[in-house]
Amino acid sequence: MSTSQTPLVEVRNLVKHFGSVIALNGVSMSVNRNEVLCLLGDNGAGKSTLINTLAGVHKPTSGDFLVEGQPRLFSGPRDALDAGIATVYQDLAMIPLMSVTRNFFMGREPVIGFGPFKRMNMDEADNVTRDEMHKIGIDVRDPQQAVGTLSGGERQCVAIARAVYFGAKVLILDEPTSALGVAQTSMVLKYINQVRAKGLGVIFITHNVRHAYAVGNRFTVLNRGKTLGTYAKNEIGIDELQNLMAGGKELQSLSEELGGTI
Amino acid sequence: MTLANEQNGSVVGPDERLKKVSTLTAILRRPELGAVAGLVLVTIFFFVTANPAMFTLAGVMNFMAPAAQLGILAIGAALLMIGGEFDLSIGSMVAFAGLVFGTALVVWQGPLSVAILVAIAFAVFIGITNAQLTMRTGLPSFIVTLAFLFILRGLTLVGLKWASGGATQLRGMKGAVAGSPLAPLFSGDAFPGLFTWLAEAGIIDTFPNGTPRVPGIPVEILWFVAIALLATWILLRTRFGNWIFASGGDPRAARKSGVPVARVKTTLFVVTALCATLVAILTVLDAGSTDARRGFQKEFEAIIAAVIGGCLLTGGYGSAIGAFFGSIVFGMVLIGLTYTSIDQDWYLVFLGGMLLTAVVFNNVIRKRVTGER
Numbered sequence: 001m002s003t004s005q006t007p008l009v010e011v012r013n014l015v016k017h018f019g020s021v022i023a024l025n026g027v028s029m030s031v032n033r034n035e036v037l038c039l040l041g042d043n044g045a046g047k048s049t050l051i052n053t054l055a056g057v058h059k060p061t062s063g064d065f066l067v068e069g070q071p072r073l074f075s076g077p078r079d080a081l082d083a084g085i086a087t088v089y090q091d092l093a094m095i096p097l098m099s100v101t102r103n104f105f106m107g108r109e110p111v112i113g114f115g116p117f118k119r120m121n122m123d124e125a126d127n128v129t130r131d132e133m134h135k136i137g138i139d140v141r142d143p144q145q146a147v148g149t150l151s152g153g154e155r156q157c158v159a160i161a162r163a164v165y166f167g168a169k170v171l172i173l174d175e176p177t178s179a180l181g182v183a184q185t186s187m188v189l190k191y192i193n194q195v196r197a198k199g200l201g202v203i204f205i206t207h208n209v210r211h212a213y214a215v216g217n218r219f220t221v222l223n224r225g226k227t228l229g230t231y232a233k234n235e236i237g238i239d240e241l242q243n244l245m246a247g248g249k250e251l252q253s254l255s256e257e258l259g260g261t262i
Numbered sequence: 263m264t265l266a267n268e269q270n271g272s273v274v275g276p277d278e279r280l281k282k283v284s285t286l287t288a289i290l291r292r293p294e295l296g297a298v299a300g301l302v303l304v305t306i307f308f309f310v311t312a313n314p315a316m317f318t319l320a321g322v323m324n325f326m327a328p329a330a331q332l333g334i335l336a337i338g339a340a341l342l343m344i345g346g347e348f349d350l351s352i353g354s355m356v357a358f359a360g361l362v363f364g365t366a367l368v369v370w371q372g373p374l375s376v377a378i379l380v381a382i383a384f385a386v387f388i389g390i391t392n393a394q395l396t397m398r399t400g401l402p403s404f405i406v407t408l409a410f411l412f413i414l415r416g417l418t419l420v421g422l423k424w425a426s427g428g429a430t431q432l433r434g435m436k437g438a439v440a441g442s443p444l445a446p447l448f449s450g451d452a453f454p455g456l457f458t459w460l461a462e463a464g465i466i467d468t469f470p471n472g473t474p475r476v477p478g479i480p481v482e483i484l485w486f487v488a489i490a491l492l493a494t495w496i497l498l499r500t501r502f503g504n505w506i507f508a509s510g511g512d513p514r515a516a517r518k519s520g521v522p523v524a525r526v527k528t529t530l531f532v533v534t535a536l537c538a539t540l541v542a543i544l545t546v547l548d549a550g551s552t553d554a555r556r557g558f559q560k561e562f563e564a565i566i567a568a569v570i571g572g573c574l575l576t577g578g579y580g581s582a583i584g585a586f587f588g589s590i591v592f593g594m595v596l597i598g599l600t601y602t603s604i605d606q607d608w609y610l611v612f613l614g615g616m617l618l619t620a621v622v623f624n625n626v627i628r629k630r631v632t633g634e635r
Contacts, residue, residue, distance in 0.1 A: 078520070093518040095511035097578045097628070106508050107520030109501040119499045 006069040007032050008170050008201040009054065009085065014063035016049055023049040025225040026063070031170060031201040036192060038212035039205045040245045041222035047205050050222070051172050054203070056080030064119040077164030084169030088176065092159040096148030100140055101129045104162050105145050132161045136191055157191050170201045177211045189215050209242045221245050290378055294584030296623050300570055300591045300616065308594065313602035319466055319476050321601070323483070329593025330486035331541055333586055335560055336567035337493050338537030340585035343568050344497070346510030346577030347396060349420030351388075351410035352538045352564055356422075356557025358414040359385060359535075364432040364552040365425045367439065374442040378543060385539040388414070389532030396531075411561065419554045436550035447538040449547035451478025482544045486586070489537070493582035506530065511578030512537035542608070566613060566625045567592055570620040574628060591616070 007030035016024040024046050031037040039048045052058045053065075056074030065072055067083055074080045077087075094103050101122070110121040110128075129143040136157045138150075147155060156176050163171055173192065177185045191214050196202050206212050212219060219236065221228040221244050228244055236244075308316055314320050335352050342349055362384045366377035367397045392410060395501075396403040419430060427430045446452075454477055460466045461474035468474050474536060497503040506515035509526045517523050538557065546552045569575070571584025571590060599606045 077518070089518070091515070093515040095508055095512050095515055095578060097574075102504055102507060106504065106516065110503050112502055118501075119495075120501050120504060122499065256544050 005032055007066070008068060009203075010064075010066040010069075011050075011054070011060075012064040012066075014050070014065065015061045016046075016053055016055065016058060017061045022052070022225055024060075027222065027225070027227050029220045029227060029230060031197050031203050033201055034196060035217045036196050036202045036215050038203055038216035038219045039203055039222065040207065040209065040212055040219055040241065042207060042246060044224070045222040046225040047207075047222060048174075049225075051087060051174055051203070054080070054085060054172055056085070074168060084167060085137075085172065086163035086166070086168035086170070087172040087174065088156075088159045088163055089174050090176075090178065092155055094147050094155055094159060097146055099144045100133070100147055100150070100158060101125045101143040104129045104132070104143075104158065104165075108166060128165070132165055133158070136161055136194070137187075150182060153180050153187045156180070156188050160188075160191060160195065163193055164198070164200065168200065170203065172203045172205070173250060174205050175207070176204070177206060178210065185211060207245070209238055209245060213238045213241065269505050274565040275287070276281075289386075291627075293579060293581040293624075293627070295572065295627070296620055297571045297587035297591065300620075301587050301594075304594050304598070308598045308601070311604070312598055316598055316601040323476055323480060324598035325593040326483050326486075326590070327480050327593070328480040328596055329590045330480070331513060331545060332542050332560065332563055332567060332587030332592055333486045334489055334537050334544075335480070335534075335564040336571070336585040336589045337489050337582050338534035339561075339564040339582055340568035340571055340573050340582050341493055341506060342530045342534050343573040343575070344510050344580040345506045345527055346513065347527055347530065348407060348536045348559045348565065349392065349531060350404065350407040350565075351392065351414055352534055353557040353560035353562075354411050354414035354418065355385070355388065355535055355538035356542045356545070356560060357418040357552075357554060358388075358553035359522040359539040360546045360556050361418045361421045361425065361432070363543055363546055364435060365421070368432060368434045369425050372440070374439045374444045374448075378444070381543060382536065385535040386532050389535035390528060393524075393528035393531035397527065404543060415554070422552075422554055431551055433551040434554070435546055439547060445547070446481070448481060448543050450481060452481050452484055454478045482541075482548075485540065485544065486589075490583055490586035494586075497582050502526070502529075507578055509577075515538070515590070534569075563592065563613070566617045569624065570616060572627070574624055575621070577630065579625050613625060 010030035012028045014024050014027040015022075026028070027046065027050055029037065029039070029050075039047055039050065049058065053060050056077045056079050059073065067085070072083065073088065080087075093106075095106070097167060098106070105120075105125050105128075110124055111118050112121045112124075112179070113119050126143045130140060133140045133143070137153050147158070150158065160171065160173070176188050176192070189211060192202055192204060196215070196217075204212065204216065213233075216233060218230055218232050218239055220230045221241070223245075231241070267419035306383045316325070335356070335435045359414070363377050363381040363462050366372045366380040367374065372380070375540060388410070392403070392407055395401075396406045399406070422430050422432055439449070451457075457466065457474045457476060457478050461468045461472070466474055466476060497506060505516070505523075508519070508521045509523045513523045518521060541560075542552070542556065545556065568580065568585045570588035571581055573580030573584070595612050596609055599609060
């Protein structure tokens with residue numbers, strides 16, 4: 001994690017207003033190649049607004065937005081995607097009734113033939129899907145099986161694999177582990193680590209400090225629309241991070257009341 | 263990073279909790295299974311109960327003709343249902359397209375090609391109107407097209423009276439198209455030469471005077487088969503087919519993945535209107551006249567055939583070839599009952615019963631496909 005390289009994505013003093021509501025009030029963060037940046041914050045901290053701004057859904061009211069050192073202003077999600085910023089939302093944009101292959105290539109189907117005989121290259125699509133799933137360690141016996149038959153963790157991995165396959169440089173993951181069990185979570189975390197090792201920058205949004213600490217290289221904590229700070233893993237412990245995220249005191253006293261189990 | 267490095271036994275290698283996918287399960291996964299099963303059952307039923315004349319060449323043509331007329335509508339309806347929308351106006355659209363086509367042909371004295379183009383233009387317009395109203399208002403297509411069921415039927419009545427000078431029937435199409443080079447595409451029987459040859463060779467039945475009992479294949483059956491094959495190919499093997507499934511399965515997810523959902527649905531509404539127009543042209547040329555009751559209640563039969571063919575009412579799942587088989591089941595029962603001693607009005611009872619069975623069956627299948635519990 002050398003500090004000399006240009007960050008893949010960097011924002012400085014980002015401000016976003018929705019009418020009279022100040023959703024972001026000066027947020028700064030950056031993500032490098034080969035790095036998992038965890039974005040931590042409790043409900044209402046501005047995590048969703050921040051990722052939607054990064055993904056090109058919202059335009060910032062003010063502040064700097066740099067992609068690989070160049071100032072950029074996205075006109076929409078498609079634009080962000082073309083710049084290599086892919087977002088995997090909580091609902092995954094997957095259709096349970098459709099096959100794994102059809103989901104994987106949805107909107108970006110490989111075609112062969114020309115004119116009226118242009119058709120989807122099903123064999124290639126099936127092979128790519130099978131290979132990509134195999135790389136993650138998901139054994140899809142039949143890429144034509146419906147996504148609905150996959151577990152939550154597997155679906156999450158398919159969604160991430162899809163973004164990676166289609167050339168994402170920066171991956172924004174919106175609470176990928178929030179609805180998963182222990183085994184499923186470790187599967188997804190393992191895959192996030194694998195994606196990072198490939199050289200991508202990952203922005204991992206979560207409010208679970210344990211999950212963040214397991215894969216994160218740096219941690220940016222948001223609170224009430226502002227960045228409280230960014231810490232490298234060796235600068236901060238898991239308990240400190242927890243307290244920072246929850247706004248300190250209150251949670252600590254609550255935790256004592258509950259016998260230190262939060 | 264200890265957590266991330268932990269081996270996760272349940273994802274690497276085959277999962278011991280999953281049974282192997284048998285060929286049977288693979289077959290059960292096909293959406294058209296219900297329609298094929300229904301067809302087999304109905305065939306067996308009529309083999310046992312009906313006069314053997316039903317399964318001669320002439321008998322088969324007899325029930326395939328109405329099956330084809332319904333089937334062309336049902337395939338359009340099936341594509342639209344997979345795309346997540348309904349069109350209840352197709353029955354009325356048949357009548358309306360018949361009026362437009364007939365007027366262009368008889369009242370304005372246009373050539374067949376022009377009459378067809380005028381009818382197509384109206385169909386495209388009404389398809390786009392249905393689509394735009396549904397998508398702009400965000401109302402269910404069920405209600406928007408229900409409005410058009412009445413609007414188009416009413417317009418047909420008014421229009422027919424205007425075009426014919428007070429009657430609800432318009433005649434004289436046969437004479438108007440006589441000699442047109444396009445006419446054989448939309449009326450009569452195909453391959454008469456082949457059938458004459460087959461009759462001379464003694465392969466098919468002939469009348470006492472030597473002409474074949476079946477002079478050829480009625481063109482609507484050829485249209486029906488061609489459209490079923492084309493629709494199936496589009497659905498399963500093209501990019502647009504993937505977009506149809508995606509638009510019906512979850513429009514939001516599809517849109518996020520870059521699928522032009524509005525364009526897909528608009529195209530599908532236009533396709534159903536065009537299917538209705540084709541049926542109108544075929545039946546009008548066949549009868550030589552058009553009337554206000556044409557296509558009456560066909561929207562329901564088409565949707566039932568699509569459902570029997572495996573389409574889910576919620577969209578995103580189904581098959582065109584299923585609608586093809588579903589329509590043949592209909593044709594067989596409608597005509598087949600006349601070959602038995604059973605009262606023909608049982609047809610309606612059958613219609614309802616078949617719909618219920620199919621919907622229940624589809625629900626079970628869907629749970630199997632998605633692994634829902």
